[in-house]
Amino acid sequence: MPKDTGEKLIASNKKARHDYLIFDTYEAGLVLTGSEVKSLRMGRASLVDGYVFIERGEAWLDAAYIPEYLNGSWTNHSPRRKRKLLLHRKQIDKLHEKTREGGMTIVPLRLYFLDGRVKVEIALAKGKKEYDKRQTLREKQDTREAERAMRQRNRTGE
Secondary structure: OOOOOOEEEEEEOHHHHHHEEEEEEEEEEEOOOHHHHHHHHOOOOEOOOOEEEEEOOEEEEEOOEOOOOOOOOOOOOOOOOOEEEEOOHHHHHHHHHHHHHOOEEEEEEEEEEEOOEEEEEEEEEEEOOHHHHHHHHHHHHHHHHHHHHHHHHHHHHO
């Protein structure tokens, strides 16, 4: 029985939602060493440069940064090594088929503990063009301004 229950966020990739159109999301387990888990429990990790690729029927997370464990010995892990993802065969086949078609990629969105186990949320995504990014920012700003105006109106209307 795990000591921790619920979900505890370790790292999120906010830039991915800005740079990509997200289509499908999947939850995957990670194969980690002990020093990596201890380092993650300290809450230090980064998914900014990370990406997922499929090689010989297995999914791998590469370039995600998990720093070395401070109290580790010579058995410490490499901070940017590739780590195996645990997914169902059908999910891996579907992701591989979609990325082979072209224009699609797999990006990590969040790294978190779920009931004491490390999980990563990955997404099937397509890169946005520069004008798409500007349009998204404009829409966010417009909705923010509309909400602000409605709040202001409700305060004065009371």
